[in-house]
Amino acid sequence: MSTAAVQQGTKWWSGGRSPFNASYGKVMMWYFLMSDAFTFGAFLISYGTIRFSVNDWADPNHVFNSFPFAGHANLPLAFVSLMTFILIASSVTMVLAVHEGHNMNRKGVEKYMLYTIIGGIAFLSCQAWEWTHLLTGEHVAMLSDGTLSVLPTTVKSNPWGTPLPHEAMLAALQNTPHDQLASIAATLHHAGEAHNVAAMSNAELIKFIESADLHASNTGPIAFGGYFFGITGFHGFHVFSGVIINIVMYIKAKLQHFDQRGHYEMIEKAGLYWHFVDLVWVFVFLCFYLI
Amino acid sequence: MSAQVSSPEITFHAEHSGTTKRIWRTFWLLSALTIVELAIGLLIYNMHKGEHPNHTLVLAFKGMVCILTLAKAYYIVSVFMHLGDEVRNLIMTIVVPLCLFIWFIAAFLWDGNSWKVLRNRYNGTPAPIEKVTPAAKEKGAKD
Numbered sequence: 001m002s003t004a005a006v007q008q009g010t011k012w013w014s015g016g017r018s019p020f021n022a023s024y025g026k027v028m029m030w031y032f033l034m035s036d037a038f039t040f041g042a043f044l045i046s047y048g049t050i051r052f053s054v055n056d057w058a059d060p061n062h063v064f065n066s067f068p069f070a071g072h073a074n075l076p077l078a079f080v081s082l083m084t085f086i087l088i089a090s091s092v093t094m095v096l097a098v099h100e101g102h103n104m105n106r107k108g109v110e111k112y113m114l115y116t117i118i119g120g121i122a123f124l125s126c127q128a129w130e131w132t133h134l135l136t137g138e139h140v141a142m143l144s145d146g147t148l149s150v151l152p153t154t155v156k157s158n159p160w161g162t163p164l165p166h167e168a169m170l171a172a173l174q175n176t177p178h179d180q181l182a183s184i185a186a187t188l189h190h191a192g193e194a195h196n197v198a199a200m201s202n203a204e205l206i207k208f209i210e211s212a213d214l215h216a217s218n219t220g221p222i223a224f225g226g227y228f229f230g231i232t233g234f235h236g237f238h239v240f241s242g243v244i245i246n247i248v249m250y251i252k253a254k255l256q257h258f259d260q261r262g263h264y265e266m267i268e269k270a271g272l273y274w275h276f277v278d279l280v281w282v283f284v285f286l287c288f289y290l291i
Numbered sequence: 292m293s294a295q296v297s298s299p300e301i302t303f304h305a306e307h308s309g310t311t312k313r314i315w316r317t318f319w320l321l322s323a324l325t326i327v328e329l330a331i332g333l334l335i336y337n338m339h340k341g342e343h344p345n346h347t348l349v350l351a352f353k354g355m356v357c358i359l360t361l362a363k364a365y366y367i368v369s370v371f372m373h374l375g376d377e378v379r380n381l382i383m384t385i386v387v388p389l390c391l392f393i394w395f396i397a398a399f400l401w402d403g404n405s406w407k408v409l410r411n412r413y414n415g416t417p418a419p420i421e422k423v424t425p426a427a428k429e430k431g432a433k434d
Contacts, residue, residue: 018300020381052403061336
């Protein structure tokens with residue numbers, strides 16, 4: 001084979017050629033991705049350290065158990081599986097685009113880049129839904145002052161602590177001020193039409209809440225929201241910039257810039273970045289949703 | 292395919308097979324690994340629902356998921372990112388620095404665990420994180 005012959009007689013370190021047999025841009029993309037891997041790694045390890053340092057952590061199967069348009073159905077892992085498969089699929093279309101680039105097939109590159117861009121946008125939409133669901137979700141948790149409150153999942157509040165025993169919840173109901181009782185009553189499924197919760201007295205509200213099958217928890221470690229939104233947000237930002245890069249590559253392919261240049265190496269470099277985003281998601285998926 | 296030289300730095304081109312067989316095989320492999328991971332995840336979920344989950348077994352399953360994840364990472368990097376097709380020296384300059392992660396993960400998780408042990412020892416019983424005000428404690432809000 002010709003390559004083997006070149007390999008033998010080549011003076012790699014005498015200048016003029018890359019000892020790595022790769023262009024400067026590609027080598028530097030690899031080093032950028034390596035440094036980015038350390039950034040993500042540091043975030044995830046920091047998350048792991050905090051998680052190891054507390055006795056209870058939010059159960060992912062409890063926090064991430066909803067699916068769009070599925071109401072209150074308990075579907076652990078379902079939505080995040082969808083997100084994972086979207087990203088794997090878009091990774092495959094990306095590598096197919098790189099493959100078409102090697103064959104100098106512009107139409108093929110355009111087609112697969114378009115699929116990849118659509119996959120990236122679909123993933124971002126899923127993440128937007130998940131964030132909205134958590135940030136606007138209403139969960140009853142007992143605050144440190146012994147009163148119950150309706151909390152969303154944010155960087156400042158985490159309603160996903162250990163389950164509150166029934167007696168403790170009943171005792172906490174007695175301490176809870178009127179406005180919070182009213183908002184708890186408003187979250188119950190059978191509230192609404194018949195009842196004007198704000199007009200009810202405390203005793204009536206407590207009776208109403210007790211009659212419902214209310215599940216309350218303690219508040220969990222405050223770090224949960226910060227780590228979840230911080231790390232998935234940083235990953236989502238990478239996906240977003242990856243989509244932008246892919247759109248630029250798609251336009252450049254369409255304008256025949258790569259044909260004029262004689263090679264599709266830019267697609268390869270964009271592909272490296274896009275696969276890295278998929279790679280990071282594999283670990284985010286592991287750390288936040290699976291274990 | 293014309294033998295266009297994409298960059299003067301490149302001496303020879305890696306042989307790219309004409310077919311996409313290897314890509315699709317990797318895709319199915321990654322999907323299968325993900326499905327196995329999800330199955331283990333659901334298994335852990337069901338174990339947690341039980342009265343007394345066997346913690347050693349849960350930990351073993353979590354370890355298995357970690358190993359499967361590393362396998363997925365290997366296939367993404369080596370096939371999709373074509374690192375496996377690069378020159379050995381390039382592979383080594385990427386992979387060897389990443390070995391730092393072995394210490395990084397071990398040291399910091401160890402540290403976090405030690406933090407928990409110390410906190411539980413000197414803060415009394417392993418209670419929930421927040422302290423309860425005396426007023427609430429009288430009513431038996433916490434145990």
